[in-house]
Amino acid sequence: MNVETPVYLDYAATTPVEPAVAEAMAATLLPGGSFGNPSSNHPLGREALTIVETARQQLAALIGARPRDLIWTSGATESDNMAITGGARYRQHRGKHLITMPVEHKAVTDTFAALEREGFEVTWLSPSNDGMLDLQQLADAIREDTQLVSIMFVNNETGVIQDIEAIGKRCRDSDILFHVDAAQAVGKVPIDLSELPVDLMSLTAHKFYGPKGVGALYIADRPGCQIEPILFGGGHERRMRPGTSAVHQLRGIGLAAEIAASRIEEDFVHIRSLRERLWAGIRDLPALSINGPADGGFPGILNVSAEGVDGESLMLALDPVCVASGSACNAKSGEASYVLRALGLDDHLAQSAIRFSIGRHSIAADIDIAIECYRHAVTMLREMAPVARKCV
């Protein structure tokens, strides 16, 4: 089929900035705008500081946190590094055992791997076939010297939503720091940190229609919930994250959070209906399987494997439908997704996986094009594939 305009179904990789957010950011940057340094004690500095603190309130309102419990960062990767490394080091005099899962984002798994090289011991809990963490497995893994557990809220490849409340309660019972990578959850699923037993939570603006390069780390205000800073150089952000605040970025994340809060349920319903439309349009193709929950996970992500199809060829045949093969972070390596491998898929099936991720701006026509392109691509590649026979 001939489709020339890109159809964007890769919202789990990143989202476009809301026009109102971009306009507000631009106004902050320009002469005549609030471009001052928030640390400066003059009118423009105070104006910039007002933007920084307003953004903190806007983001806090989205996730049920107190503004003072948020530290600005450059995004979820930095927040993950700060939380895990800083938390582990802060508590290392008590013990050096940490727990996570191999299906976490690389920002988490690579940070744990670095801590292993520092002498920490990490227990990697395998997920069940549907991607969920078995709470009994977690309970069995917890030891007297366990100091930090990190489990993601929504998996970026499969859309699996973990039982954050139950995991958090188990960690609280043992006075263990609980970190959550919520990059795929914030602004998309309701989160109320005033109720959830979460100590540390990472997030980033560009997953919820804000700008790239800005995020936050939530640090709960409770005894024992502290981290060591990993960056030094000033007193910014409670001495946790030095550097001049990026006022325009913070204007962006704040406004994006406010918009997300105002339409989170509307977005959720919209996305869920489009996911159902997408799956209904392709599910009758032979030998197709969903990676992750068939329902009950985050509806914005539909990860599908097709037997007998090469993932890289499928991606090119789907052009110009913008989707992901594995996750955006390892798409260029050509290797099968480590997340899908951890769910028990063999190399062939993992390698054939395509992640469709639907967002606020997706429309039914996009889904219909994706359905037609996917059906055509899978059929074409299967027709081209070798068939079993005896060689002459």
Place this chain on the structure above:
Amino acid sequence: MEANYDPYNAETRALFANPAHAGDLQAGPARSALAEVSESSAGAKIQLAVGLVDGQIQKCRFRVLGCPHLIAASEWLCRTLEGGPAADLADFRAADCMEPLGIPIEKTGRILLLEDAIRLLLEQLDID
């Protein structure tokens, strides 16, 4: 100057989009051979078939489970060989198609599957 990060050049895209030689040999050529080779690590697999008439390659067909570069290279090979003398089979080297198709060096092993397939065809056809 703007950098180009498209992993597929125009030739590869064109061949991938129009793999006219994908499929099987139909009945016809009196002398034919079919080779199948696979790459164990990534699972790429090729079936390559040729049909000869009077020492000429009348038909060349392929089937591939693999990446776009391998599909494009298979189509390129069939287009190159078809209509030529059977002896040309022995001259093919993977490097012949790597440059025109812009195939990255790390995929050399996969493209070498085509050389392996041709070697098997030559054995079956008893061509030196």
